[in-house]
Amino acid sequence: MAVLTYRDALNQALREEMARDRDVFLMGEEVGVYQGAYKVSRGLLEEFGPMRVVDTPITELGFAGVGVGAAMAGLRPVIEFMTFNFALLALDQIVNSAAKMLYMSGGQVPIPIVFRGPGGAALQLAAQHSQSFEAWYAHVPGLKVVTPATPADAKGLLKSAIRDDNPVVFIEGEMMYNQKGEVPDGEHIVPLGVADVKREGSDVTLVAHSKMVAVALRAAEELAGEGIHAEVVDPRTLRPLDVATIAGSVRKTNRCVVVEEGWPIAGIGAQVVDEIQRAAFDDLDAPVLRVTGADVPMPYNKQLEKLAKPDAAKVVRAAKQVLYLA
C-alpha cells in the first residue's frame, strides 16, 4: 500500500476517472494553469488539455449551472469550488437544478455531476471562510453528500461519486489535504452509503465525519488511557446515511456521542440522534449527546476560534457524561 496525502489521493481519483471515461471533465476556479488552489488538480491540465480541465471566471452560480447543463447533455462534470463557502452562490443550481432535474422530468434527465471542494474551518479565516454546510446539502432529496476523512476514503469515495449517476456533493477537509495515509494499490473504490468503523470499542460510540474523525480518534486514545474503550464510527456518506452500522455500534456500546464541526441547530448530529433513538431506543443507557461547533459565526481571534470548534477534550467530556463518569 502506498502512503499518500489526502490531496494526492484525490488527484489520483480524478486522474484515473478522467483516463477511464472521456465524458469526465474538471471545471472550476484555478483548476488548470494554476494547478488548483489546493493543488488537488496538479498535472491534470497537462495530461488532459484545456477542454477537460477548464479554468473558469469567479462565477460560481454560472459555472455550477454550466456543469449541470453539460450533465443534462450526457457529460459527467466534476465542478470544483475553491471552497464550499463560495458554493452558496451556486446553491440555486445545486438545489433547484441538479437535485430536482431527474424528478421533475419524470425520470428523463439524470444529472451525473460531482460538486467538490474543501469545507469546514481552517485556521483564523473568520466568519465567511469557516463553515460546514454538509447539513444544508444533506437536507435535499436528490443529492448525495460525501465527507471523506482519510486519503483512502478520499480516493475511493471520489471515484464512486464520479461514477454515480446522481448529483454528489463531495466536501473535503480544508485542513486535511496534507494528511497522509495508506491507500490501497490498484483500483480502489469505496461505495457511497457505507459507514466505516475507524476504531473498535465496547464502551461508547463516537460518530464523527470528515475532520472530526481525527478529533474523535484522539478522544478515543485519551479515553483508552483511562480504561474506556470508545468505538469511532465514520458515516463517510451523510446522504444516504448508513444507519445500520451506526445503530449496530450503539447496540453494542449502549452509549453515543455525535461529533460535528458544523452548527448545532438542525445539524447532521440532530439527524443521527433521531435515527439512533428510533433504531436503538431500547439499547440506550444514556441520552445521546452532541459535540458541535459553537452556535456563532466563526470568530477570527485564535482563542475565541478554539472555543468555537469541537476538540478532543470536549469529546472526552461528553463521552464521560454519557458514561455517567462526569
Add this chain to the structure above:
Amino acid sequence: MTQTAAKPQPVPAKEADALRKLLRDMLLIRRFEEKSGEAYALGKIGGFCHLYIGQEAVAVGAMAALRPDDYVLTSYREHGQALARGMSARAVMAELYGKATGCSSGKGGSMHLFDVSKGFLGGHAIVGGHIPLVTGVAFAIKYREGDQVALGFFGEAAVNNGAFHEALNMAVLWRLPAIYVCENNRYGMGTATERASAIYDVAQRACSYDMPAETVDGMDVLGVRDAVARAAQRARDRYMPTLLEVRTYRFMGHSMSDPIHGHYRTKDEVEQMKARDPIESFAARLRADGLLDDERWQTMEAEVADEVADAMRFADESPDPAPETLTTDVYREAVP
C-alpha cells in the same frame, strides 16, 4: 414583410406547406392555451399556469429554424415552446393535468415540461436560473465536437439577474454554440422594463460580452425564424453564440391568477398590441400571397380544435400517477 401589396410571386408547394405549417403551429398554441385557461378555471389544472397567448410567433419561428438534434431549454411559460418543438398536445395537456401520461409523468406540471426525445430539456421556473444550463448544454456540444445548437428562451426580466450575465460571459469566452432568445414582452410580472432595467434595449447588453446580437420583431414569425437561422448558422459554423432580443407581448396576465390589465398596463395598450396579433397578421399575409383561403383556414381551425379537444379528453381520461411513483426518480438507480 412590407410587400403584401405587391403582386404575389408563385411559391413552390413545399414552401407553401411549410408556411402554412407555421400558421397551424401558432394556431395550435393559441387554441391550446385558451383551453388550458378554461381547464384551469375548472380546477383541472393546478398550481401556476402561465399562458403564451400573444407570443406564439417567437416559439414557432425559433423552432422552425432548428434541427431535430438541437437542444431547447426554456422558462416556465413554455407550453407554446413544447408544442412548437413537436411534443404532442396530448402529452403536454396531460402534464398540465398532472397525469401519468404527461410528458414529465405528472411530476413536473405546467412549469416543468420535458421530452428528451425532442431535445426539449425543460421547463425551469427560477427566473434566469436556466440560462447557465443553456451554456452548459452548448459546452457539451462543443466538448463532443458536435454541430448542434443549444437554444434557450427566457423573459426580459431575467436579464437583470446575475445568472444571465455569468452565462453569456462564459459562452463567448469559450465560444459555445448557444442561442439566447430573450422574449421581451415588456413586463416581468407587473413590473415594466423601464422600472427594472437601467437600459431598455436588451440586445445592447450583448456588447458587454462582445456577442453578436439582433433585435427582432416577435410578432413576425418569419422574422424570428430567419434571425434564429442566422444565429444557428453562426453557432454551427464557428461556435459563436448569439443574443436575440425578440420584442413580443403577452395578451394575458402573468399567470392565471393575474388580470390582463390593471395597475401596471392599460387596456388601451393591450388592445393596441392585439391589433398586431401574430397569428392574424401572418394569416393575412398568407391570404395576400395566395397561400390561404377561407376553406383552408376553416379546415385548419377545425383540425386544431379537434387536436386540442382530443388532448383534453386524453388528459381527462388518463390515470393519476400511481402512489408508489412518489418516491421514484429521486435518485437514478445504479447502472449495472
